[in-house]
Structures are given as structure tokens and as C-alpha cells.
Amino acid sequence: MFKLPASEELTDQKLGEFLQCHNSEIMFRYRPLMDAYMTNYPIFHKTPKPDWKPDSRIAVNFAKYIVDTMNGFFIGIPIKVTSDDDKVAKYVELLDQYNDQDDNNAELSKLCDIYGKGYEMYYVDQEGNLCITYVSPIDGFMIYDDSVLERPRYFIHTYVDSDNVLHGSISDETKVRYFVLKGKIEWLDEYEKVHGFDGVPATEYRENEEEIGIFEPVLAMINIYNEAISEKANDVAYFADAYLKILGAQLTESELAQLRSNKVINFEGNYDGNLIVEFLQKPNGDTTQENLLNRLERLIFQISMVANISDENFGTSSGISLKYKLQAMSNLAKTKERKFTSGMNRRYKLLFSNPVSGMKKDDWVKLSYQFTQNFPANVLEESQIAGNLAGITSKETQLKTLSVVDNVQQELERIESEQDTEGYSTDYPTNRTIETGTAPENEIPPETIGGG
Secondary structure, eight states, X not given: OEEOOTTSOOOHHHHHHHHHHHHHHIIIIIHHHHHHHTTOOGGGGSOOOOTTSOOOOOOOOHHHHHHHHHHHHHHSSOOEEEESSHHHHHHHHHHHHHTTHHHHXXXXXXXXXXXXXXXXXXXXXXXXXXXXXXXXXXXXXXXXXXXXXXXXXXXXXXXXXXXXXEEEEEEOSSEEEEEEEESEEEEXXXXXXXXXXXXXXXEEEESSTTOOOSXXXXXXXXXXXXXXXXXXXXXXXXXXXXXXXXXXXXXXXXHHTTHHHHTEEEEOOOOTTOOEEEEOOOOOOHHHHHHHHHHHHHHHHHHHTOOOTTSTTGGGOOHHHHHHHTHHHHHHHHHHHHHHHHHHHHHHHHHHHSGGGOSOTTGGGGEEEEOOOOOOOOHHHHHHXXXXXXXXXXXXXXXXXXXXXXOHHHHHHHHHHHSOTTSOOOSSOSOOOOXXXXXXXXXOOGGGGGGO
């Protein structure tokens, strides 16, 4: 975390130091993490073996599998933002649709999984609408004050153009300034402008308090797994093309000229006239290799706390046993949910502070967020739970239990529009019948009505 005391201004020298530290973090931490996600592992950059030796390079991309599985579990079902205030609810719905926010949230969540954190940046576009965009930690960073509250002071966004020149912007609580790094920082004062937000127009989202990516603790094991499975492939190639051993007969020089290409080994000796011709085999370490690969695979999923849902035994589980297998991943998702909620509170607080929104500054407190973990859905079970909640909870709470309902507020409006205003409404069952010749106790028989 980059910090600058509240009493100290951000000078050109300080900004240069922050940019240099950020570049070091990119090179030594962020790039290896993204390379792992993109299947660019160290195994592909090792020194090549001699041409006559098998040199397989295999990478099993556990990093991408872990990230995509966790991201799908956490936010595969989009976050539902609701409010009891119709005006606020409709504006947030419009804002999210305009910015394609479901996709933004998913990409932001993926950045957090990979790097341990990600950023959102806010601005007003040429049409005068509020916009939201996600920013990778490679392309930006936040500078905080040194207080316990860690208040944001500046947000730096950078990019490198086609001429390899670094461009950037710096946003504080009132304005945005732009600069170019050409040996030294050059400010583009003609582009300076007031952003209109009540605070630094950016938000940092974290995977956890320590900002650790979800596969970062197991990256070393993934690299060892890739080396082990590559060597196993080399062994297979070796056994498929083993050297021929000839003992007891001497071959001429011309016959041995292509020893490596023909893979023949010849030794002269006295073997009682018996000629030995067989393939040379090295010791078989298949059992050891398999045990290592199986243990590494098990530890990778165990330590990352993400379920291996492709495992053949996983699909046979159902009900409560399935939830137990997903418990560790669910715990991670709960931690991430609290961090995401904090970030979304700051998002709407900043957006509502801009006069363009037309909202009151404190309207963001009227919002509530529903995160739905992407367990295998049992719609029948969900509908039974929703039915059992009738008369106990509100209709809104009932609908929140149904994964088939994307927008609770819209569903309530549809129910209301379909309601027959002249129809008979009651909480009692409407299919009651009375047997002929009998009447419930204390009920007046029909024939006595009207004095009959």
C-alpha cells in the first residue's frame, strides 16, 4: 500500500518514486500472476535440452481453473442491488445498465482473484452520464494517507503508448491532472479539469485484507507440478525411443557414426560366444511420479480452498454433502462479499455525490446488495422454501430465495400488475368444501338464512 502523510503534498519527486515502486511491483509480482493465468509458466522459459534428448514442455493451468471456478461461484449469479425508495432503485438500475455493470463486476472480481485487488474509476462522459470502469493493478494504484482510517488521497492511472512513452492521470478530491513521463514528469495543464465527485473518484476492491490472490499461495506447487508432468512426458518419449544395446560384438566406426541418431550402444567383450542384443532401459520411476502428481494436485485445491468440481467423485454428491464439499470455497466467498460490499458502498456514495446523478448525497445508504453463491440450483427446493415463508416474511424476502428471479423489484411490480383489482383476496384456502347434510359448529345452516 502506497502512503503519503495528509500534511504532505504530492511533489514530482514523490510521484516519480511511487511510479518506480509500482513498476517494481508489476515486474516481480503482478506479471508472474497474470502470466500464470495466461498459461505462460516458467517451464516454457527453461534452457532447452540437447536435441537428442526428449524435451517436453507441459503446463496444467490450475491458476486459470481456480480463478474461473471461484469467480463463477462468487458472482456467476449477478449481484442484486435493491432499494425501498423507487426513485433510487430506478436510477441505480439505469446506471448499471448504462455501464453494463454485471460484466464490470465480474471482471473486477476476476482481477481481485488474480492480483488480490482491483480498482474502479468514475468519470462523466461526453453525453453527461456517469460512467464506471474497472482498472487492473498493473494500470493504476491508490495513494492513502498514513492515518488509521487509510483515507484515499490520490488515484494514479497509467498506460504506455505505441512509442513506449508512459502517460498517466492523477485524481485527487477535486480535480484530474494529466502527465507524460519523458525522463521527467511533464504536466499537461491544458487538460486539467474538475471531476465533480466528493472525493477521489476511484475505489479499491480487495480479495482479502492481505490482498493475496486466490492462487498465489499455491503458485510454487503449480510450477513443480508442471515440471514433474513434463519430465513424465519425457520418460514416455524415452521408452518409446530407447537405445539398442549390443554386447559381445564389435561394430565398425562407420556403423557407430550415427550412434545418437540411431540410438545404438556397442561394447566389445567376451561373453562365452553369446551375443546380447536388447534395448537399454533406465529405472522406472512411474509410481513415484504418479504419487507426486496426485499429492500436488490434491494440495493445490486444498490450500487454495477452491473445489475441484471436475473431479469424477464430485458430481455424485448432492444436497448437504455437496454443500460441505463447497464449504471452504463458500467461506472465501463470504469474506470477499464483505470486501465487495464495502467497495460498492463507496461506489454509489461517490456517484450520488456528483450533481449529474440528481440524487441526494446520502441516498446510497438506502441501497442493499444481495450476493447469491452459485451452488447447483434446485428450483423445486427453492420454491418450497419460498412457499413456506408465506405469512412469515415479506414477499420481497420470499422472492430473494429464488434463483430464477433476477430482479426482485421488477418481479414485485409484475405481480402487482397481474393482480385482479376486483378479485377476492384472502389468506385462507379457497378450496374448502362442506359435506352434504353437515355444517361446521357455530355456523348457520343455509336454509335458515333470510328466515327460511
